[in-house]
Amino acid sequence: MARKKLKAPKAARQASKPERIDAALSTALMANRENRAIRVLGLAGEAADQPPLIGLSMVTIGAGALLRQPRLLRAGLRMLASELVATGIKAAVKRHVNRTRPHKMRKDGRYSLHADSKGSKNEGPWNSFPSGHTAGAVAVSRAAAREYPQGLPAAHLASGLVAAIQLPLGKHFASDVVAGAVIGWASEALVNAAARALSVRFERSRETE
Structure with a gap:
């Protein structure tokens, strides 16, 4: 018996073209949501949530200090x-953009994307945009690769897997993931620019001593 083709809810099919593409892609990929491999990758992807990434950063700082390795620090x-x-940045955007998460869309047959100038609806099922996991994974992996450039391919692979797994799990639409990646990239670039400015200022202060 042929599997019935899944369709995005009517509200999503009547939205803008990018949203229709998002909804159709998510609906198709969520057909594999219960696949064991997808679930395992999803659990691994939780390492890119805010607390684990902050914890990893703190452990790296501690190890660098204890081992007296400035590069690691x-x-x-x-x-x-x-x-x-x-x-x-991610939290600020989420407070002012309400978007139904794909799994909520599939479960309830509802879809909405609109700005919230008051930031009143800060709830998980309605905060799909942007992907915080992707933002964090990209930011942290690129930050680590600044000091260890040989690890850049592995960093890209890890953050790419975190981003990709959001789709079949129904946690984010493709555009949420892209926006999260842009936020992560921009955040690390800002930190790198600040670090370079501080380094130049420090070197100049040493020269004048």
Whole structure:
């Protein structure tokens, strides 16, 4: 017997073209949501949530200090700063953009995307945009790679997997993930620019002593 083709709810099919593409892609990918491999990858992806990433950053800072490895210490500081900036930007956007999460859309047959100038509906099922996990994963992985550039391919792979798994799990739409990646990239770039400015200022102060 052929499997019945799943469709996005009517509200999503009548939205803008990018939203229709988002909804159709998510609906198709969520057909595999209960797959064991998807569930396992989803659990692994939770390592990119805010508390684990902050914890990893703190452990890296501690290890660098205890082992007297400045490079490792700098990596940890970069990771922590990048994660905090990404979290702040992500949270600010979520407060003012209400979007139904894909799994909620599939379960209830409802879909909505609209701005909330008052930031009144800060609830998980309605805060799909942007992807915080993706933002954090990209920010932290790029921060670590600043000090250990040889690890950049692995960093890209890890953050890419975190981003990709959000779709079949129904946690985020594709555009949520893209927005999260942009936030993560921009956050780390801001931290790197600040670190370079501080380094230049420090070197100049040493020269004038």
